[in-house]
């Protein structure tokens with residue numbers, strides 16, 4: 001167990017961090033413990049383990065966040081589902097093998113943690129906050145049930161004051177994952193954090209503040225803070241609340257004090273004014289902290305810090321979405337929650353790495369499909385500048401899978417939405433709530449009523465953000481006015497129907513809540529190069545020419561075209577930013593496929609070609625000039641091998657072995673010719689291809705070359721981080737490429753690589769982005785896929801140096817040192 005300082009916002013200066021967080025762990029009324037270490041874990045059902053005297057010495061010792069299923073092994077029988085996926089237009093049921101990732105997550109398991117919370121003394125309050133537990137968590141403290149939840153994605157807190165002991169406490173949490181409960185890999189276990197919070201008998205509860213900024217202009221912002229105060233004794237007399245707003249430099253910019261009385265109904269409102277506010281946006285993620293101190297007379301009872309941002313959002317008929325008065329379209333991606341080879345177990349550096357990649361692509365928004373995000377992701381989005389659509393459900397009352405949320409809806413939907421909103425409503429990154437994804441209830445008579453029920457809860461709990469849902473049944477949703485009731489009508493995969501929908505929608509605005517679903521495998525190129533729907537090949541891969549998609553979906557260019565031509569379409573959320581475990585469409589029935597092909601970035605975190613297509617459109621600040629495909633195709637000599645270039649330059653000239661193959665310019669002939677430069681008829685000859693890009697005035701401004709690779713010769717290692725924090729959690733992602741003697745990546749290399757970490761670090765995981773690979777992420781060896789893979793190493797708690805060495809038969813071993821501080 002470690003005492004922590006509440007949370008680290010990198011947007012705030014070190015100075016502010018020091019001032020705000022050091023010392024708050026102890027002595028100021030509030031102490032928060034993160035229960036990370038020394039958990040005992042066992043799969044199976046052990047109801048008797050709630051007994052504090054239970055002997056768990058034979059159980060595995062784990063650190064949480066922990067995903068019990070990620071070590072596999074993969075098996076097509078794990079949660080195989082005989083289903084008809086109506087959403088995919090299937091007419092009959094068939095056996096889906098890798099739908100939920102082929103990992104052994106189904107079943108029961110128990111976790112136990114023995115801890116001492118020194119801050120807890122008689123008369124104090126204690127609460128446990130669980131950021132998400134997969135699933136049906138039942139929580140026991142010192143042998144007694146203290147509470148439970150059902151939905152594995154939501155945060156919940158429990159008051160454990162009555163059952164807490166001064167000294168040793170034994171916490172036991174039982175979990176259960178049902179088969180056929182998900183459409184993707186859900187993860188398993190205590191995959192998010194568990195906090196124990198000790199406060200005075202009078203204190204601010206979990207999620208006890210709600211900050212809004214009702215007036216924002218250049219000169220000032222009005223900041224309204226509602227703070228709840230709970231007193232065990234029920235006595236509020238003599239209490240006062242002092243709130244200070246601090247900017248990112250650590251300067252106090254506003255303060256207010258309020259005396260409390262019982263008449264305030266435990267919730268106290270303060271109005272503050274911040275002069276010359278520094279607004280939050282993805283480009284300027286400015287944050288403020290409201291530090292609220294609760295006094296009884298002169299004695300400090302509690303100190304509670306809420307990070308927030310000042311920004312305005314507006315969604316207007318015909319005009320669309322504006323942030324701080326500036327109209328913009330969402331350049332967003334949908335992501336599932338898993339972190340590839342780490343499974344569902346959250347890790348801040350893994351999340352940050354994802355956001356760094358997405359930022360470089362020009363992405364400014366994320367949809368947390370189709371469930372509540374980890375708080376760490378929301379914080380990172382605040383700090384790094386991403387707008388969030390926080391989503392709740394993939395199902396309401398009508399099921400998509402036989403053991404899904406439909407069973408929980410009646411009892412839990414309101415509680416789940418309330419917690420989702422309370423946990424995330426102070427975060428400036430959150431710009432809309434989503435109450436559901438492709439719920440089949442769209443087509444039912446009751447659907448509209450459920451929609452209204454959920455939307456009203458959102459409005460009640462947070463009137464400042466609109467509500468959306470991702471709809472797939474365009475006709476039904478329009479005919480029965482389901483779509484007309486939503487604050488923001490979101491359509492999945494309907495770019496060619498936006499016009500029709502717009503005419504019938506009173507909101508006069510549409511969101512591309514889910515778009516594209518183009519499929520590809522990194523580094524795989526199939527011939528002939530033609531657009532294809534649900535195309536399958538014998539090797540279970542999809543082509544990276546980015547022309548393959550699903551029955552219901554499109555290529556990126558089609559969506560771009562509609563987004564560019566329709567003002568009232570407020571942006572898109574591409575399915576998906578990253579490949580994820582499960583849903584290996586189009587190979588849903590073809591084991592060993594068990595992870596998705598939809599990602600712009602593969603499961604290992606390596607950008608596919610499509611990354612550069614989005615980057616060329618979404619990131620005008622940085623030049624993009626990317627050539628598709630690689631140029632090593634022994635046996636294709638003389639055969640048509642198209643070359644595509646993804647670039648934000650308007651035109652370019654292609655040279656093959658120094659001979660010009662002509663110049664191409666973007667043009668409006670087709671959706672692809674608008675966004676790609678394509679040489680469709682060139683023939684392969686080994687050597688070198690070069691593109692020279694021209695600016696709008698026809699001046700050559702940039703060039704890029706791709707060479708034919710020779711035989712695998714050595715390994716090149718590149719790390720995303722040069723130094724790590726010596727906290728036992730920080731991660732570096734090291735891309736290993738198999739290259740020829742000249743350093744050109746061998747695009748078909750499949751060498752089996754072995755990893756060894758020495759010094760102050762440990763090997764954590766590996767992935768190669770191959771959706772068919774059954775090699776296990778946690779073992780220190782894997783075959784390269786298309787010449788590459790990514791190794792994850794973790795720091796220890798000792799500062800020093802770690803060395804990663806990567807070896808393979810016949811190749812020179814590569815070594816990479818990383819410093820840890």
Ligand code: GAL
Nearest residue numbers: 087437438492514517553575
């Ligand atoms: C959508 C669905 C997503 C995912 C996607 C694949 O219909 O909302 O969860 O299944 O299709 O294209």
